[in-house]
Amino acid sequence: MTSLIVEGVRLSVPDMAVPVLNVDHLMIGSGAHVAITGGSGSGKSSLLNVLSGLERPTAGRVVWEAVDIAALSESGRDRWRAEHVGLVMQDFHLFPGLSALENVLLPAKLARVASEALKQRAGELLVKVGLSRPDQHVETMSRGEMQRVAIARALLREPGIIVADEPTASLDAESGEAVANLLLSIAVETGCTLLVASHDPRLVERMKRRIAMRAGEIVSDTVDAESSA
Numbered sequence: 512m513t514s515l516i517v518e519g520v521r522l523s524v525p526d527m528a529v530p531v532l533n534v535d536h537l538m539i540g541s542g543a544h545v546a547i548t549g550g551s552g553s554g555k556s557s558l559l560n561v562l563s564g565l566e567r568p569t570a571g572r573v574v575w576e577a578v579d580i581a582a583l584s585e586s587g588r589d590r591w592r593a594e595h596v597g598l599v600m601q602d603f604h605l606f607p608g609l610s611a612l613e614n615v616l617l618p619a620k621l622a623r624v625a626s627e628a629l630k631q632r633a634g635e636l637l638v639k640v641g642l643s644r645p646d647q648h649v650e651t652m653s654r655g656e657m658q659r660v661a662i663a664r665a666l667l668r669e670p671g672i673i674v675a676d677e678p679t680a681s682l683d684a685e686s687g688e689a690v691a692n693l694l695l696s697i698a699v700e701t702g703c704t705l706l707v708a709s710h711d712p713r714l715v716e717r718m719k720r721r722i723a724m725r726a727g728e729i730v731s732d733t734v735d736a737e738s739s740a
């Protein structure tokens with residue numbers, strides 16, 4: 512699985528005098544379950560975007576195993592992310608007009624890797640996340656069901672890293688708990704590294720390591736006893 516070392520990362524954006532992200536050093540062991548917490552605007556999404564290669568930091572190194580993704584081009588980061596990261600975003604990023612199964616398979620189709628085996632896996636993943644109607648169009652689904660489709664899609668290519676940005680934010684308590692259970696059980700089962708930005712105490716409390724952010728900086732980093740995070 513995949514471990515991470517971050518060194519000297521800054522992310523600056525136009526019209527802001529100070530970087531929106533300023534992380535001198537961070538190490539995350541492979542298979543860790545890490546919550547990123549902090550108030551609105553504290554830099555949680557910016558950190559996840561940099562760690563998943565969606566954004567390139569203005570300075571610094573983001574080394575997953577031997578690969579410094581901050582040194583890769585945008586297309587290089589896209590290729591690396593497709594291979595290693597399953598992304599679960601708050602607003603799901605599903606395509607209306609397509610079924611659950613088609614949504615799960617879409618990134619693989621676009622990457623021209625949608626083999627028969629992957630199509631079968633997509634169907635199996637939908638069952639695993641608790642969805643029994645693979646042909647249901649996503650726009651007819653509840654928000655909890657949509658989030659499950661997004662999770663199945665993130666898992667399709669068996670990523671070593673799952674990155675989830677506020678995965679329970681727009682869900683009711685019951686759906687939120689179901690999504691938290693699902694993410695954690697999959698992370699345990701596959702041994703992947705799980706990084707979750709969240710305000711949701713029910714989810715945060717269940718992660719072995721909790722990193723708190725303020726004004727783009729890490730202000731606390733706590734690990735449960737007997738954890739290797």
Ligand SMILES: Nc1ncnc2c1ncn2[C@@H]1O[C@H](COP(=O)(O)OP(=O)(O)OP(=O)(O)O)[C@@H](O)[C@H]1O
Nearest residue numbers: 524525527531549550551552553554555556557558
């Ligand atoms: N591309 C950008 N241009 C200008 N400002 C940005 C940009 N990206 C991030 N910021 C600013 O950086 C700060 C951190 O934003 P970020 O989205 O990382 O916070 P967050 O902790 O995820 O917030 P929330 O919980 O509200 O989603 C905010 O003040 C935001 O406005």
